[in-house]
Amino acid sequence: MASATGRSAFTPRHVELSLPPGHRFPMTKYDRLADRLERDGWSLQRSPAASWRQLALAHSLPYLRAVRACRLDSAAERRLGFPQSPALVRRSLASTGGTVAALAQALRCGLGVHLAGGTHHxxxxxxxxxxxxxxLVVAARALRARARRVLVIDLDVHQGNGTAALAADDRELVTYSVHGARNYPFRKVPSDLDRALPDGVDDDGYLALIAHDVPWLLRRYAPDAVLYQAGVDVLDGDRYGRMGLSPQGVQARDALVARACFAAGVPLAYALGGGYHPDLGVTVEAHRRGLEAIAAAWREGWTVAAALTDAPGVC
Ligand SMILES: [Zn+2]
Structure with a gap:
């Protein structure tokens, strides 16, 4: 259950995955963020492993069989960007199960946080x-009996191509992606609403767009829950980002999304998403500040929303 302050989160840090030396993925950011939040008084729980049955809600059986046996072919492994291993499978099961758990918690308490996930490609x-x-898709479908329509708000700098493709024939899964027009993936898959932004976009232009779009989407689609992919690779200086948001801008973005959801009485589940600043501390701090803003928005907004609507209560 969420703590009284909303500062509670799931983390897969108990499932270790060591990557080859020099690998470009910043694996350590997850543990550093979890450790930092724990020092700050957040209450952390282990991300449970997703079941293979849950994974089959989004993935084909031949793919799941190949993944489970570590038998993806070399081209598929290259596209993935990780070497296959049983540890990678275990870690990915927890990274998925934690988002399912966060969404379940959001449906009980208004807010659920996963310090991993957001694997939208x-x-x-x-x-x-x-x-x-x-x-994201696994979580939305695993909990469909309790949240019929889910809106994915994907603010990672890279377009949520996998999520959009999976949601294309799913009327109850609504997708919104704000991303770099000239960034990976170079072949975008249409979401319900895409905002492709130019390189170097700054706080003002970006935040004006979010402030307009998110309340509009909540009105237009009336989702039962929001899954928020809160990638911080929009930060100025991110290795793979090409946008120009300041740390304050990212925090304001997260606050805007959370306030809009809670004002509308819509539960919010947070998934971490990308963040590749050359200084890992900058990435971790951006996530931390965003999460504190979201927790504050929950404290301020959820009690009122829950009292005024038929939204679930406060845990
Ligand atoms: Zn990204």
Whole structure:
């Protein structure tokens, strides 16, 4: 259950995955963020492993069989960006199960946080861009009996191509992606609403767009829950970002999304998403500040929303 302050989160840090020396994925950011939040008084729980049955809600059986046996072919492994291993499978199961758990917590308490996940480049039958399973789609479908319509708000700098492809024939899964027009993936898959932004976009232009779009989407689609992919690779100086947001801008973005959801009485589940600043501390701090803003928005907004609507209560 959420603590009284909303500062509670799931983490897969108990499932270790060591990558080859020099690998470009910043694996340590997850543990550093979890450790930091724990020192700050957040209450952390282990991300449970997703079941293979849950994964089959988003992925094809031939793909799941190949992943489970570590038998993806070399081209598929290259697209994924990680070497296959049983440890990678275990870690990815926890990275997916934690998002399912966060969404379940959001449906009970208004807010659920997963300090991993947001693996939006995974398709039904393939993975790419460090994404083996699509935790967002798995979570939305695993909890459909309790949240019929889910809106994915994907503010990672890279377009949520896998999520958009999986949601294309799913009327209850609504997708919104704000991303760099000239950034990876170079072949975008249409979301319900895409905002492709130029390189170097700054706080003002970016935040004006979010402030307009998110309340509009909540009105237009009336989702039962929001899954928020809160990648911080929009930060100025991110290795793979090409946008120009300041740390304050990222925090303001997270606050805007959370306030809009809670004002509308819509539960919010947070998944971490990308962040590749050359200084890992900058990435971790951006996530931390965003999460504190979201927790504050929950404290301020959820009690009122829950009292005024038929939204679930406060835990
Ligand atoms: Zn990204």
């Amino acid at each position: 995974a398709f039904a039958g393939s993975g790419e861009g460090f994404c083996l399973f699509n935790d």
